[in-house]
Amino acid sequence: MNETAHVDSFAKDNLPPREQWPTLVFELPELQYPPRVNCAVELLDKMVENGFADKPAVCNRTVAWTYRALLENANRIAAVLQDDMKLVPGNRVLLRGANHPMLAAAILGVWKAGCIAVPTMPLLRAKELSVIIDKAQVGAALCASELKEEMALAREQSPVLRQVMYYGGTQGALEQAMASKSGVFRSVDTSAEDVCLIGFTSGTTGRPKGTMHFHRDILAVCDCFPRSTLQSSADDVFIGTPPLAFTFGLGGLLLFPLRVGASTILLEKLTPETLMQAIQEFRPTVCFTAPTFYRQMAPLASKYDINSLKKTVSAGEALPTATRDAWQRATGISMIDGIGATEMLHIFISAAGDAVRPGATGKPIPGYRACILDDDSRPAGPGVVGRLAVMGPTGCRYLADPRQADYVHDGWNLTGDAFEMDADGYFWYRARTDDMIISAGYNIAGPEVEDALLKHEAVAECAVIGVPDDERGQIVKAFVVLKPGIEPGDATTKQLQEFVKQSIAPYKYPRAIEYRDSLPRTETGKLQRFKLREQAT
Known part of the structure; x- marks a missing residue:
């Protein structure tokens, strides 16, 4: 590996051993990269140098930034991370926000500072965020103000997250800090094999996996x-x-x-x-x-x-x-x-x-x-x-x-x-x-939904699978065994659905619930989801 620019060696220390990496193939001439490269420099600084400075880069209905403006804002964010938040290369930065030019600038700013971006879905709840924060040992976050509530709860649950800076709305502390920066920043000279992104994906057990990218x-x-x-x-x-x-x-x-x-x-x-x-x-x-x-x-x-x-x-x-x-x-x-x-x-x-x-x-x-x-x-x-x-x-x-x-x-x-x-x-x-369910483009782990349902006082047992749906490809369907004295019906279904929406990301809730007296299991007690799938098709 080329000499890392990371002062914080967490990412390098937690990569799998080289012998467990997949074989990497760089057959195309355009895939021959130098040993030292910072992707944000390639995507921004060099594009400005190559004549795109005044070309529109990112916009929405209220913001329109050229490549030069996006570069300057990314540089200001990088300076805030380095000077105000005292982050060092290799630190992880959680990113929270809906699609917006500021989120784009934040991602690029994190890379320019030599830090590692950990983007998170806006709909995630505090419980889900805290798992990611703890797994990646995230010490800092940049978060849209409208997502402050869940971010604050996650911070309470994960003491490792020492500082959060919000942007947008009336609480734009990040913008205030950026205002004191010049818009010029010397990007960290990273190795081509320095980790810059940890993208989290849920596995079949619901335990999120962090995928590390250079x-x-x-x-x-x-x-x-x-x-x-x-x-x-x-x-x-x-x-x-x-x-x-x-x-x-x-x-x-x-x-x-x-x-x-x-x-x-x-x-x-x-x-x-x-x-x-x-x-x-x-x-x-x-x-x-x-x-x-x-x-x-x-x-x-x-x-x-x-x-x-x-x-x-x-x-x-x-x-x-x-x-x-x-x-x-x-x-x-x-x-x-x-x-x-x-x-x-x-x-x-x-x-x-x-x-x-x-x-x-x-x-x-x-x-x-x-x-x-x-x-x-x-x-x-x-x-x-x-x-x-x-x-x-x-x-x-x-x-x-x-x-x-x-x-x-x-x-x-x-x-x-x-x-x-x-x-x-x-x-x-x-x-x-x-057991992954793919619904409307979202990856949903059935066992995670089961775990949420089982926390409801009315649920004795449950199993969750994906079933075909014309509109969404698949939908989440739950088979539920209720505790004695609880009546199945529309009111119970709505109550369970709302309960799941409040405990995990709302898009994961079961759109269909079928009540059963029992669930198929092996002699050793293992749930047989394949039988439910067979019955549902």
Whole structure:
């Protein structure tokens, strides 16, 4: 490893041993990075130097920053982290906020200061935040003022979080601190293999896994999918729904546009209707969102002027052929489908234009390889359904987690998806290979929802699975055994649903609840979720 710039060695100390890393492949000439690189410098400073200073970079309805303005704001935030908060390279910084230019500047500022960004979903509750804070030993946070309540509760639960600075609203302490900074900052000279991002994803048990990514990884995903498949350029304007806390959103709505000198529209709390309105208003050329949104947007297309759109990217869950067809009929746009993973940082299988084969996700994008492993963990030929295995310039490195050995096998990344490859090398999604529920692009761990339900005084037992749904791909369904004396019915269902919404992120609540007298178990007492899945299909 190149000499680290990190004074705080926590990340390096908690990387998995090198022998447990996946094989990394850097076959493309554009993936040859120098041993020392700071990704924020590449995405901002160098773009300003190369003539993009006055080009629009990020905006919403109240803020419009050029590349120069975004650079200066990121520099001011980096100076606040270094001078006011006394952070040193390698410290972790929790980031809390809806999609907004300030959140974009905060992420970039963290990287410029040589610190490690830990973005979190705005909907997470204090309990979920505290798990992330403790796991990553996060000592500082930058948080949007409207999310102060849960942030304050998380801070109470996690003493390791010593300082929080809020931005926005009437409590904009971060903006006040930034006002005293010059807008010039000497970015930390980081190693290409210094960790700069810890993205958390829930596993099948609900225990979150921290995925560790280097400065080099940030650039690598920018130089693969957007270059070869999306073919984005400086003339593009990006828009979409995924939060910057998702690597899907971080790439599609911030990293990819900055890498080519394009512009991005960062809006929060979008619905299918308001996204269509925003497309009409801002005239974007590229849209990133989940199949659920495209399904709901297709019948609205005739009501809005969206002819600026040239490319639409779908990821986060499997894209049904019916959704792809409905979108193309309504808009004339051929959908770009893709599969990625938080562990891999972004999309690694996709297809666009004439290369699209409806129903298939696509082929490995340039820079990545993929194969199907059979039951004996050997590469299988066409027509075999097995575990998807991927290899490329990015790969899984979990933060101090024994599950690293489950994800990496003989150098391959095992994504947890079952796929089939056809004779032409196209990959076709078949199912998840674990208990993860993917609903409207959100990853939801069934056992985490079970844990929340079991805390309600009326629940004796429960099991949670994902069941097919036309609108959301899957929905969370709970099978509940009530305690004696509790009557099932609509009132009980609503009570349980509201209880879950208050204890974990609201999007995880069970949209369907079925009451049972008992649940299927083995002789040793283990819950047999597969029987519930069989009964639900």
